[in-house]
Amino acid sequence: MHLRTPLDLGLAIRQQRRRLGLNQTDLAGRAGVGRQWIVAIEQGKARAELGLVLRTLAALDLSLSMDDGVEAAGSPGLHLEPIDIDAIVEAARARRP
Amino acid sequence: MHLRTPLDLGLAIRQQRRRLGLNQTDLAGRAGVGRQWIVAIEQGKARAELGLVLRTLAALDLSLSMDDGVEAAGSPGLHLEPIDIDAIVEAARARRP
DNA sequence: CTACATTGTCTTCGAACGACGACAATCGCG
DNA sequence: CGCGATTGTCGTCGTTCGAAGACAATGTAG
Incomplete structure (x- = not known):
């Protein structure tokens, strides 16, 4: 994302x-x-404190990574990962009752 | 990174x-x-304002992305996100010659 | 080595922060 | 639908912010 x-x-x-x-x-x-800080950050509070943001992400098991925009813009197809349709279908079946 | x-x-x-x-x-x-804000953020200032951080990253052509830490830990596949199967299948069909 | 460029640190000041408590508004389940 | 749960909003207060100017310390090129 x-x-x-x-x-x-x-x-x-x-x-x-x-x-x-x-x-x-x-x-x-x-x-x-x-x-209230959680309320505010979820609503897009621009002036929130960076350190608290990172702590909140850690609390949610989310990690941030940084990409050089030039790389992302420069290689249209080489960054797509192969899709394993079978595994995805299996996982979706497991989710449906 | x-x-x-x-x-x-x-x-x-x-x-x-x-x-x-x-x-x-x-x-x-x-x-x-x-x-001075650049000086401070480069030194790891935790209380810097999120919005200014994002603006600075944009000015450097850097982009942030977020990953679910559980996925990053390499779990086999049972932690896949809720998935729109039809959209995935369509995308896969489009990829196949 | 010297001179200039760059980075680091300090001060001031009005604005806003985050924590806390509390009430309002909305959501979701039985 | 009613009711409890959750989210949204408001006020207060001590702390810190970021911008701007200025000087100190460090880096770099000739």
């Missing part, structure tokens, strides 16, 4: 939080921040 | 800045921040 804006980040945080079945208070406890 | 701490980020910013042949004043101008 590509991050361009604070709102991108906030939405990603919310998505992962819900995926993990946590509420905002749970996550706040894990990250060592106040609940 | 994996980012865990504000210092990781700051060192990455400095590295890219030097790679692009910019000094701190140049980068500050591009990112719309003061030079």
Whole structure:
């Protein structure tokens, strides 16, 4: 998932939080921040403190990586990973009752 | 490049800045921040403002992406995200000659 | 080595932070 | 639908922010 804006980040945080079945208070406890901070960051708060952002990501088992924009723009096909359709179909079947 | 701490980020910013042949004043101008802010972020300032961080990365043609840490740990496949099978199959068909 | 360029550090000041408590609004389940 | 759970918003307060200017310390090229 590509991050361009604070709102991108906030939405990603919310998505992962819900995926993990946590509420905002749970996550706040894990990250060592106040609940209102979680509310604010999920809404795209641009002036949030970087260190707290990184801590919150760690609390959600998310990791950030950085890519040189030139590389990403320069190789249209070589960065696609082979797709294992069978494994994906199997996983999807396992998810459906 | 994996980012865990504000210092990781700051060192990455400095590295890219030097790679692009910019000094701190140049980068500050591009990112719309003061030079001292660049000094501080490069040294790993944890309380820096997220929005300014993202702007600085954009000024350096760097992009951030986020990965689910569980996937990154190399689990075999049962942690795949909820998936739109039809979209994946379509994309795979488009890839096959 | 010297001179210039670059980076690092300090001060000031109005704005905003994050934590905490509390109430309002919305959501989701039975 | 009702009700409890969750999210959103507001106010307060001590702390820190970032911009701007300026000087110190370090780096680099000739």
